[in-house]
Amino acid sequence: MSIQIPCPHCGPRPIEEFAFGEILAVPDQITDPDERDIDRAFMHNNPEGPQREAWFHTYGCRRWVTLTRDTRTDQII
Amino acid sequence: MNEFQEKLVNFKWVEPKKTYDVIIIGGGGHGLATAYYLATRHNITNVAVLERNYIGGGNSGRNTTVIRSNYGIPEAVRFYQRSVELYQTLEDETERWIMHAQKGILWMAHGETAVRAEKARAEINTAFGAKTVFVTPKEIKEICPEVDLTGGGVWPIMGGSYHPEAATARHDRVNWALAEGAMKRGVHVHQNTAVTNLIKSGNRVIGVETTAGPMHANVVMSAVGGHVTGLAALAGLRLPIRTHPLQAFVTNHYEQKFHPIVASTSLLTYVSQTARGEMLIGAEIDRQPSYSYRSGHHFLQTCAHRAMTMLPFLRQLRILRQWTGVCDMSPDYSPIMGFTGVDGFVLTTGWGTWGFKAIPAGGEQMAQLIATGETPELIAPFALDRFAQDRTMADRGSAGTH
Ligand SMILES: Cc1cc2nc3c(=O)[nH]c(=O)nc-3n(C[C@H](O)[C@H](O)[C@H](O)COP(=O)(O)OP(=O)(O)OC[C@H]3O[C@@H](n4cnc5c(N)ncnc54)[C@H](O)[C@@H]3O)c2cc1C
Ligand SMILES: [Zn+2]
Numbered sequence: 395m396s397i398q399i400p401c402p403h404c405g406p407r408p409i410e411e412f413a414f415g416e417i418l419a420v421p422d423q424i425t426d427p428d429e430r431d432i433d434r435a436f437m438h439n440n441p442e443g444p445q446r447e448a449w450f451h452t453y454g455c456r457r458w459v460t461l462t463r464d465t466r467t468d469q470i471i
Numbered sequence: 472m473n474e475f476q477e478k479l480v481n482f483k484w485v486e487p488k489k490t491y492d493v494i495i496i497g498g499g500g501h502g503l504a505t506a507y508y509l510a511t512r513h514n515i516t517n518v519a520v521l522e523r524n525y526i527g528g529g530n531s532g533r534n535t536t537v538i539r540s541n542y543g544i545p546e547a548v549r550f551y552q553r554s555v556e557l558y559q560t561l562e563d564e565t566e567r568w569i570m571h572a573q574k575g576i577l578w579m580a581h582g583e584t585a586v587r588a589e590k591a592r593a594e595i596n597t598a599f600g601a602k603t604v605f606v607t608p609k610e611i612k613e614i615c616p617e618v619d620l621t622g623g624g625v626w627p628i629m630g631g632s633y634h635p636e637a638a639t640a641r642h643d644r645v646n647w648a649l650a651e652g653a654m655k656r657g658v659h660v661h662q663n664t665a666v667t668n669l670i671k672s673g674n675r676v677i678g679v680e681t682t683a684g685p686m687h688a689n690v691v692m693s694a695v696g697g698h699v700t701g702l703a704a705l706a707g708l709r710l711p712i713r714t715h716p717l718q719a720f721v722t723n724h725y726e727q728k729f730h731p732i733v734a735s736t737s738l739l740t741y742v743s744q745t746a747r748g749e750m751l752i753g754a755e756i757d758r759q760p761s762y763s764y765r766s767g768h769h770f771l772q773t774c775a776h777r778a779m780t781m782l783p784f785l786r787q788l789r790i791l792r793q794w795t796g797v798c799d800m801s802p803d804y805s806p807i808m809g810f811t812g813v814d815g816f817v818l819t820t821g822w823g824t825w826g827f828k829a830i831p832a833g834g835e836q837m838a839q840l841i842a843t844g845e846t847p848e849l850i851a852p853f854a855l856d857r858f859a860q861d862r863t864m865a866d867r868g869s870a871g872t873h
Contacts, residue, residue: 396769397759410769414758421709429859436711436802436858440700442762465714468763 397468403455415448415458442466480567480647483654487661487683491519493841494679494688496666496702498522500531500642500827501819502694503649504834505841506658512835513842516657519688520650521681523665527646529696531827533796535719535753535873537732537743538828539576539637540601541592543869546852547805548599553849554832555601555636561831567648569640570746576637576732577606577615579781581626585737588868589632596634603634615731623780626738637732639743645830669705669816676706676816690841693818697762697797703820706813710820711858712799715756716763717824718770720793721749722785734872738777741873742785750788752778755872756798756824766793798823804871805864808837809846809854817841818855825870 396408420433439445442465449459462471493509495502498520509515522528538558540551562569580586589605596603608620608628620628650660661683670678670685678687693702697714727748734741739755754774757767771793779785801807801821806829808819819837822829836850846854852864 396767408769409759412758414760416713416760424709432859433709437709438700438711438713438760440710440713440760442698442701442714445760463759465761466763468759468761468765 399449399459400461400470401451401454401459403457404451407451407454411451411453412449412459413452415450417446417448444471480651481655482651482660485659487519487659487664487686489685490687491659492517492688493690493692494686495520495692495694496679497529497694497696498526498650498660498662499529499694499696500527500646500649500830501822501833501837502692503646503653503660504830505692505694505819505837506653506660507649508835508838509841510653510656510658512838515842518653519659519661519686520653521664521666521679522660522662525662526650526660527643530796530798530822531646531830532642533794534642534827535741535743535751536639536642536827537576537637537741537873538639539634541576541578541596541603541632541634541637541869543592543595543866544864545595545599546864547866547869548596548601550832550849550853551828552600554829555638557831557835558638558640558828561645561648565648565652567644567651569644569648571638571640572746573636573638574731574743575614575633575635576734577611577631577633579611579628579631579733579735581622581628581735581737583629586630588736589630592632592869601634602636603632606631606633615733617729617782617784618733619781619783623783626735626780628781639732641746642827649830649834666702675814689815691816692837692841693816693820696822697799699799699818699820703818706811706816708811708813710807711802712820713760714762714797715759715800716761716765716795717753717756717798718766718793718795719751719753720771720774721745721751721791722788723791724748725750725788733781735781736868736871738780739872740774740777742778742782749791750785753873756800762797764795764797766795800824803863803865804867806833806853807855808833808850809840811855823870824873
């Protein structure tokens with residue numbers, strides 16, 4: 395079965411109905427403004443574990459859903 | 472060479488030492504090839520490849536083995552052409568039967584824009600050393616009689632590009648040939664040995680902590696596929712990599728007569744036949760970044776449907792098995808190779824869904840970089856600092872699927 399995204403408006407729906415939205419987080423240790431821009435433009439946290447992320451319900455209510463998913467198992471926590 | 476001529480592979484497993492000249496993390500194709508070329512081209516044999524699982528257990532043993540150089544930007548065409556050529560001689564060089572088979576790839580165009588794109592591909596390939604020609608629907612039918620030129624009435628084929636040097640090879644055998652060739656010359660390969668941390672002295676990486684104890688080296692290279700973000704973070708590096716699953720599947724046996732590799736950018740799928748007679752079919756990455764090896768029904772359904780649009784005979788076949796790998800996707804669909812700004816630490820990543828074909832050239836060039844301390848010209852465009860310098864190597868149309 396597809397991964398199910400729990401949409402607060404539509405209930406659990408298959409991931410194929412959604413578009414992925416990464417929540418960018420430039421680490422605080424990077425202080426130089428140019429380096430922060432580069433990080434924001436290109437770099438990813440890409441964690442192997444729980445990740446905060448957003449999904450846009452393209453083929454549904456067309457609202458954003460924010461959740462935490464474990465990228466090792468795809469389980470939504 | 473063939474199965475009757477070959478000897479059994481001969482791996483020499485030994486106990487780990489405390490220090491090496493070079494430590495390579497990851498026993499996939501890129502790690503093993505780098506060790507192989509360090510030993511064969513530079514006589515550097517005090518090298519260890521550390522693999523946390525078994526060699527070729529990552530993407531290098533899970534891919535659909537398409538080898539080709541028909542890329543969309545000059546830097547990539549040159550680099551992949553080098554790899555295509557190294558693959559052509561790898562069998563003789565290693566005296567191992569890697570089942571290298573030249574098949575040619577047909578890249579279908581289903582509309583005016585796609586026709587222009589495939590004509591442009593042929594031009595740019597020819598200009599930078601790869602053999603690619605534009606072909607008409609009639610010529611396509613001659614190369615691949617199984618194709619439905621009407622595309623099921625939905626995706627008519629209006630032309631395409633043909634790249635005759637495209638090939639496939641048995642992935643496990645490539646990994647084994649390189650491992651054996653390196654080990655024969657004194658390189659250590661340690662399986663079931665995970666790197667758990669990097670040992671640093673100031674801003675210099677001087678070794679690794681492993682499940683088999685600490686080991687020191689002058690140069691440490693990361694070749695860990697989809698797991699690179701966590702490893703690079705140990706060196707204090709941030710990477711433009713996102714890890715995505717990529718799936719593929721094979722059907723049951725079909726009469727051994729399907730010759731070429733067939734691909735389509737519009738349909739985001741590609742098809743070839745394995746030496747066992749299975750039809751091998753792949754697609755683009757899953758949308759969610761993930762390290763999970765789960766395979767899904769949705770992928771099978773949509774991918775099979777698109778492949779059958781071009782090749783209706785697939786309808787008669789059954790799906791035998793499917794699998795997944797986790798890919799180190801770079802934002803510009805080009806690899807990232809070389810120095811990192813951290814002394815003693817080099818990496819090879821961004822191999823995404825397209826790095827099997829690059830194993831020989833990637834290994835050869837990284838070996839040269841390590842041996843000489845300088846970036847070879849062929850891979851200079853693919854350095855990590857290109858992002859900060861706004862010199863990305865965008866080539867999604869050529870690398871998006873395989
Ligand atoms: C389904 C699929 C189809 C594909 N099709 C094609 C294709 O047709 N053509 C093509 O060119 N490419 C293709 N690719 C891409 C290709 O497989 C990869 O780009 C290539 O194999 C990458 O090789 P690698 O050596 O960098 O990584 P890998 O082969 O993944 O090797 C990395 C190794 O590092 C090990 N490792 C990770 N972390 C650690 C650690 N901490 N310590 C020790 N070891 C560690 C892993 O266990 C693994 O064995 C495909 C990929 C997939 C998944
Ligand atoms: Zn919804």
